[in-house]
Amino acid sequence: MGGDHAPAEIVAGALLAAGPLDREIILVGREPEVRAELARAGAVPPNVTVHHADQVVEMDESPRLALRQKAGSSVTVCVDMVRDGQADAAVSAGNSGALMAAATMRLGTLPGVQRPAIAVFMPTPHGHRIVLDAGANVDCKPEHLADFALMGSDYAKHALGIGEPRVGLLSIGTESSKGNELTLAAFPLLAALPINFIGNVEGNQILAGEVDVTVCDGFAGNVVLKVVEGTALELIADLKSALQRSVWSKLAALLMRPALRPMRTKYDYAEYGGALLLGTNGVCIVSHGRSDRRAMGKAIAVAAHSVETRVQERLTETFRRRQSVPVGAET
């Protein structure tokens, strides 16, 4: 029920994903509305089912308040199904704060993890890179950033297939003396972790592909994502209008179309669909509020992939090992 194009595009996305996926897709929401969308789509594959949830958390509602007052909301019911083993993963394009709060409160965090984080795949010309936290925790303590670094490094190994992912701390200069109170205090904590910590990184280095996992608080992470998206969109629009100015450039636009097509795909958020919430006891995927059917289909695929690659089990193991190391022995 969540997201700018719900429930129509969410249902359409589920139907898109249902074909290639050998899994059951459970649509959680107001049954009459969901069924109406399914009817509109025609034949419903046998692996798409509906689970009724009466309430909806709106996009601008306070997450904590909504969770307290709307125990029957689709996001809460969805997360509870993961907790109770009725589903392997939850996917939502709705109020991301509400998904985050529901996941934290009803699934709980992995032992040793203080705060879950949203890990997004950032498209760069050099391939995907991971940025976390992308908005789950707007105000962080240094220890939270250390947790994000450990989770991000672990996730990158399996999701990006990198042996020793380069983990960087987002700051405003590469020297360890540069940063704000938070990053200055977090720096030594990250340096003490059993990860490939490359120190402070600046915003441009993420795009240049010089870092695999960028660690920051959710405010900065969200700013990074929105700015990358905005710059890419505006540049491409600006280029298009520049190419309409003369006959020659119009011809150029025509000739370059095949070369540009893969670029457009590369920077399209819908290609990545969903970001994994790392650190909760169960797989939760946060989708873009603007998700269309294609994005939703991809998000469901990300959820299935996360379950199949056993992300949760691996993370649990990583944090278990960390806790069994005597304090100080890590450094």
Added chain:
Amino acid sequence: MGGDHAPAEIVAGALLAAGPLDREIILVGREPEVRAELARAGAVPPNVTVHHADQVVEMDESPRLALRQKAGSSVTVCVDMVRDGQADAAVSAGNSGALMAAATMRLGTLPGVQRPAIAVFMPTPHGHRIVLDAGANVDCKPEHLADFALMGSDYAKHALGIGEPRVGLLSIGTESSKGNELTLAAFPLLAALPINFIGNVEGNQILAGEVDVTVCDGFAGNVVLKVVEGTALELIADLKSALQRSVWSKLAALLMRPALRPMRTKYDYAEYGGALLLGTNGVCIVSHGRSDRRAMGKAIAVAAHSVETRVQERLTETFRRRQSVPVGAET
């Protein structure tokens, strides 16, 4: 003496600016080194002079420490010349923290301004937009953001020629309930100012030209700038390599060159040269550390323009009016 290409490119930039400018340009630094650069350039215009300063603050030095230990550094001497009326403005491509600290400590802030801020011109497809603070204050209090908003609005009126600049608070959602502790506390303060406050803005809205003045702490501002720069650079590089893949796209690249030239200029930081430090008792221009001669020439032009448009006097008047308003009467 400051910046990645000092003193060669700094001196060359001064010579570039000296021609069209009806002002004296005083090169402050180690006289033998500066004279050597001038000798290399050949004829020196009469409006370029040299003022000796013995020491140099390095790019990675702690600003406050450097200022205490290096009273004879070029940045300190330069700022002192502004304080003592020997110069109308100071320009530096060196350690921006050192310029900021020298300006704050030796010039002092305008009455009513708690913290000066760096205001940068951000190139967007829709023209220039202002972002502040761009890195002077990495940790801010809500009142600082209110000062930035008032200074930024005032500056935009004169620098961008906008009657009622739209001022936005950088956040992670447009609703007033979205943000971190800092922005949530700053929101009502900005709303109470005699400015055209449009509420929270997200990173992509800056690029879309939907806001004239974006207010944020120096950490977030610096992240925004670096990410815009990085995304633009990487996208353009990616486009170029995409266009090398076939004969047709190579032809396209050739045909579109005239259309792309103005775009390249638009997103080139060197076209803007310098950012004004707003709120100190004297004009100080912070240049990009990577400044080449062209960027330095533009930075000197920005300094001259700031003096001529009486930015300081206008800001002083704005804050004087604010202080004379009884508390509460503004809202």
